[in-house]
Amino acid sequence: MQVDGPACGTAATGSDHDGAGGFTPGTSAPDAAHLPIGMFDSGVGGLTVLKALRTRMPCEDILYLGDTARLPYGTKSAETITRYAVQAASKLVQRRIKLLVVACNTATSVALDALRAANPGLPVVGVVQPGAQAACRASRRGSIAVIATESTIRGRAYHKAIHSMRPDAQIIGQPCPLFVPLAEEGWVDGRIVEDIAARYLDPIFSPASGSDTPETPDCLVLGCTHFPLLARAIRNVIGPEPVIVDSAATTALAVQAELQAAGLVRPIRTGPGGNECGEARFLTTDDVPRFARTGGLFLGTAIAPDEVELVDL
Numbered sequence: 001m002q003v004d005g006p007a008c009g010t011a012a013t014g015s016d017h018d019g020a021g022g023f024t025p026g027t028s029a030p031d032a033a034h035l036p037i038g039m040f041d042s043g044v045g046g047l048t049v050l051k052a053l054r055t056r057m058p059c060e061d062i063l064y065l066g067d068t069a070r071l072p073y074g075t076k077s078a079e080t081i082t083r084y085a086v087q088a089a090s091k092l093v094q095r096r097i098k099l100l101v102v103a104c105n106t107a108t109s110v111a112l113d114a115l116r117a118a119n120p121g122l123p124v125v126g127v128v129q130p131g132a133q134a135a136c137r138a139s140r141r142g143s144i145a146v147i148a149t150e151s152t153i154r155g156r157a158y159h160k161a162i163h164s165m166r167p168d169a170q171i172i173g174q175p176c177p178l179f180v181p182l183a184e185e186g187w188v189d190g191r192i193v194e195d196i197a198a199r200y201l202d203p204i205f206s207p208a209s210g211s212d213t214p215e216t217p218d219c220l221v222l223g224c225t226h227f228p229l230l231a232r233a234i235r236n237v238i239g240p241e242p243v244i245v246d247s248a249a250t251t252a253l254a255v256q257a258e259l260q261a262a263g264l265v266r267p268i269r270t271g272p273g274g275n276e277c278g279e280a281r282f283l284t285t286d287d288v289p290r291f292a293r294t295g296g297l298f299l300g301t302a303i304a305p306d307e308v309e310l311v312d313l
Helices: 047-056 078-094 105-118 128-138 150-155 157-165 179-185 191-205 227-238 248-262 288-299
Strands: 037-041 062-066 099-102 124-126 143-148 170-175 219-222 243-246 269-271 274-276 280-284 308-310
Touching (some): 037 047, 037 078, 047 062, 047 248, 047 288, 078 099, 078 105, 099 248, 105 124, 105 128, 105 150, 105 157, 124 248, 128 219, 128 243, 128 248, 143 150, 143 191, 150 170, 170 191, 179 191, 179 227, 191 227, 219 227, 288 308
Parallel strands (some): 037 062, 099 124, 143 170, 143 219, 219 243, 280 308
Antiparallel strands (some): 269 274
């Protein structure tokens, strides 16, 4: 699939990466610049990050893996999530990549250190730190709610990241485990979705009179890459005031900064029709037609089944 979008923008700082440069071992920097960016998620939710990347860096090739056979990651143990994440990353590294994007909040919060240890020299960018930075900028009062999978909330990754920048922030974490299967099914709006969202969010944004719930948050972080598809239903439940933050755009900025710092930005390619855009390729561990069908909702562009390769981890 051809990656469309405007010319690449300027870099920004902030990622779940320790700043060490590098790329697929054994490759010189000029050659490595032509390698694709590798991304993985438990399913198709990470395609929201791919969409932001293709908008900001249209010249880059992207290789995306959705581990749909084993989703959701968010209800599993830390040990299992780490094993799955390392296996997914290994599949991408085998195809030769120059940077790894952990386009899954759960895997970022649980397995980031293990992924770096398993892939020394390869830049690894997660989605938590960019999302936390965006929330800190967006919240006027420092009253922030985070909705995510059970594992992400349990690990308090967003709490730690936000408090590192705003120690006085008041954070409420709410697991929303049903949001992932709803998004994967393409059920993203309507009465049923809003009723489920209200069960999760009303205690935070519409507390009962006399409750001891802290101040109503002025910022809501979508701490799972599946959740942006439900943004309209979520907005209908929480009302117009709270700022809704998802980490896709800020993660794209962080990836661009990493590539520029390491000298790994792909040179602009020109063809008979002008500048040529990069290619997006897709891997999945189960049900190619479903990945193509649901993935198109997240990407905002149709994905043909023949553009998706079935792989085994």
